[in-house]
Amino acid sequence: MTVSLDTRLTDLLGCQYPIVQTAMGWVADPQLVAGTCNAGGFGFLAGATIPPAEMERDILRTKELTDQPFGVNFHMYQPNASAIVDLVIKHGVRAVSYSRSPGKEMIARLKDAGVVCMPTIGLPKHAIKAVELGADVVTVQGGEGGGHTGSVPTSLLIPQVIDAVGDKVPVVAAGGFKDGRGLAGALAWGADGIAMGTRFLMTREAPVPEATKARYVTCNNPSNIIVSRAMDGLPQRMIMNTMLADLEKSGPVKKLFLALINGLKFRQHTGANLFGLLKAAFAQSKSGDLTLSQSIMSANAPMIIQRAMVEGQPDEGVLPSGQVAGTIDQLLSCEEIIEGIVAEATVRLDALAQRVSA
Numbered sequence: 001m002t003v004s005l006d007t008r009l010t011d012l013l014g015c016q017y018p019i020v021q022t023a024m025g026w027v028a029d030p031q032l033v034a035g036t037c038n039a040g041g042f043g044f045l046a047g048a049t050i051p052p053a054e055m056e057r058d059i060l061r062t063k064e065l066t067d068q069p070f071g072v073n074f075h076m077y078q079p080n081a082s083a084i085v086d087l088v089i090k091h092g093v094r095a096v097s098y099s100r101s102p103g104k105e106m107i108a109r110l111k112d113a114g115v116v117c118m119p120t121i122g123l124p125k126h127a128i129k130a131v132e133l134g135a136d137v138v139t140v141q142g143g144e145g146g147g148h149t150g151s152v153p154t155s156l157l158i159p160q161v162i163d164a165v166g167d168k169v170p171v172v173a174a175g176g177f178k179d180g181r182g183l184a185g186a187l188a189w190g191a192d193g194i195a196m197g198t199r200f201l202m203t204r205e206a207p208v209p210e211a212t213k214a215r216y217v218t219c220n221n222p223s224n225i226i227v228s229r230a231m232d233g234l235p236q237r238m239i240m241n242t243m244l245a246d247l248e249k250s251g252p253v254k255k256l257f258l259a260l261i262n263g264l265k266f267r268q269h270t271g272a273n274l275f276g277l278l279k280a281a282f283a284q285s286k287s288g289d290l291t292l293s294q295s296i297m298s299a300n301a302p303m304i305i306q307r308a309m310v311e312g313q314p315d316e317g318v319l320p321s322g323q324v325a326g327t328i329d330q331l332l333s334c335e336e337i338i339e340g341i342v343a344e345a346t347v348r349l350d351a352l353a354q355r356v357s358a
């Protein structure tokens, strides 16, 4: 007997396998997305970190590289969210993903145009809310996942979310996946597929400079990939490095000093001066619950991340990552990853089916 990997997710997204490459700022570019889609998975372009003109260029470039459907990621608080939605509709993009849900009106516009709405959530109550707002699929990310993340591990969260909304919409499991055992396990839980960020970052197609990719490959201990609020006040999982160690061990005064130094260093590109930096940070810290140093770091987070992910200086920037990087020791192509997952999941599920029917 050979099991099928078709699920509600593959039907909705129009891909061959229930394997999603999630969006990652400065990482999920047309090359990575097309590599995923051409291998039978479904990739999301990172749209939360680029202006609309670049987004349109990336959508068109992806279409040149693949004839398979793909998605775009954005979040409602980015200033150009509405322009991204226009582009998605104009170019017939199959799906959008977002971690901060747009309002009902924007979701209705997307759904009227046939775009699949696929938020990422980290708690069952957020899954319920997302479905009420119109989500067609929910991706649920456990605490071991990369980038901004929650504290409940994947193994506890996935069944809870499936119980909460799995009868209404497909649920995609994320946080810590890399292989066919993970896909087989997620399907056995009742999920409709898996989504992976870090595993796709650690590919030959990802545009991340080699020196930075090498830091991911040589990090061989999941415990060194920690959650910190040092970047923007929100819990974010990153590989421990010089920059993060400095931020983590600093008291409030040193943090403020480091934030200012970094802020000014990275603001050189944009021409901002000390006064401008402090003014922006004061405004942000007054409007929310971030401290002044967190506000300065938050304003500069994109530039600090780019230092590692775009400029190839892994110790001068930060390295957002899932804990799974600590268990991956080589870069593969998207095709090798997806073929490997499909082959291994099929063997595992076949063996399980035989065991239960014996």
Ligand SMILES: Cc1cc2nc3c(=O)[nH]c(=O)nc-3n(C[C@H](O)[C@H](O)[C@H](O)COP(=O)(O)O)c2cc1C
Binding pocket: 022, 023, 024, 025, 027, 046, 048, 049, 073, 098, 099, 120, 141, 144, 145, 146, 147, 148, 174, 175, 176, 177, 195, 196, 197, 198, 199, 201, 319, 320, 321, 322, 323, 324
């Ligand atoms: C380098 C990096 C950048 C990320 N950037 C984004 C982003 O821009 N938008 C987003 O919704 N999620 C972002 N994430 C989270 C991923 O999309 C995904 O949910 C997460 O990596 C899944 O966990 P995994 O890394 O264990 O596979 C990022 C993750 C990483 C590792």
